[in-house]
Structures are given as C-alpha cells and as structure tokens.
Amino acid sequence: MKRTLLILPLAAALAACGNEGDGTSVSIKGDDGNTVASVGKDGRVAIKAPGFEGSLKLPKFEFGADNFEVDGLKLYPGSTIANLNVESGNGKEGSVKVQFDAPAAAAQVQNWFREQMQSAGFTVDLKDGVLAGKTSDGSPFTLKLAPAGDATSRGTLSVTGT
Structure with missing residues (x-):
C-alpha cells in the first residue's frame, strides 16, 4: 500500500505538468516486472498495486x-x-x-x-x-x-x- 500512496501523487504531478499537445505516455514497473502505474497519452492514469487497483482521467500532459x-x-x-x-x-x-x-x-x-x-x-x-x-x-x-x-x-x- 505504501507504493500506491507514493504513485498517486507522482501520477497527479505528471499529469499536471504540461499542455494539451500530443501528450506523453509514462509507465512505471515494480520489482516483479508488472506495471505499477501508467499514464496514457490521453491522460488516463492506471494504478495496480497490492490492495489497490483503479484508474482515473486527468488532463493530457507533455x-x-x-x-x-x-x-x-x-x-x-x-x-x-x-x-x-x-x-x-x-x-x-x-x-x-x-x-x-x-x-x-x-x-x-x-x-x-x-x-x-x-x-x-x-x-x-x-x-x-x-x-x-x-x-x-x-x-x-x-x-x-x-x-x-x-x-x-x-x-x-x-x-x-x-
């Protein structure tokens, strides 16, 4: 759960730091090789960690x-x-x-x-x-x-x- 708490602010900060261009996609993988968090070019943030899984839509960033x-x-x-x-x-x-x-x-x-x-x-x-x-x-x-x-x-x- 600690990882989830760290990833949520990171994802929000990433999504907040840009403009409405083509966008940037970001993925962060954990020690097990699975994607822990990803931010799509469309601003969709997906988080998958032990005890928590979800997604939300934030403004696109670049x-x-x-x-x-x-x-x-x-x-x-x-x-x-x-x-x-x-x-x-x-x-x-x-x-x-x-x-x-x-x-x-x-x-x-x-x-x-x-x-x-x-x-x-x-x-x-x-x-x-x-x-x-x-x-x-x-x-x-x-x-x-x-x-x-x-x-x-x-x-x-x-x-x-x-």
Missing part, C-alpha cells in the same frame, strides 16, 4: 526537453517525449527508456548528443549508427536515432543501472 535529464544530459532542444518507461529492475539493475521526437535531422541530433555527452563526462562510441557507452556515473546507455520526416527525427535513449 514532457519536453526541459523536463528530462540523465546525469546532466538534457534532450535535444525543442524535443518532446513520446514515451517514458521506468523499471525498478526485478532484483537487478533498473532502467529508464525514453522515446522522443526531435525537431532536426537524425545526423544533426546525433552530433549534438555526442558533443553534449562528452561534455557531461560520458564515454561515447558510435557503432552501427548507434551511440553507446557509459554515463558519468558508469551506467550503460544506448541512443538510437532515425529519420521521422522532413527535418525531424525519433530517438530512443536507454539507460540501465539507474
């Missing part, structure tokens, strides 16, 4: 580049987050996976990230078009980028050991 940071690294300016998944790790290391849309071509976004990562103390290698390495605190990461239209791209940043 995370942007200013609302997300990993070890001092922000997203490409003007980016919006489409999906954010947090897993506690089921007894192992946890992970964060963020899928975002950037208002620039994939090559430009990749170059920007590489410079920002190196400045933030990350180790960065480019292999098969994917940036990979370790954050400044030693957590492994990957960053995949793909074109998503004229001068836009879709990226997926995954960090484990969080």
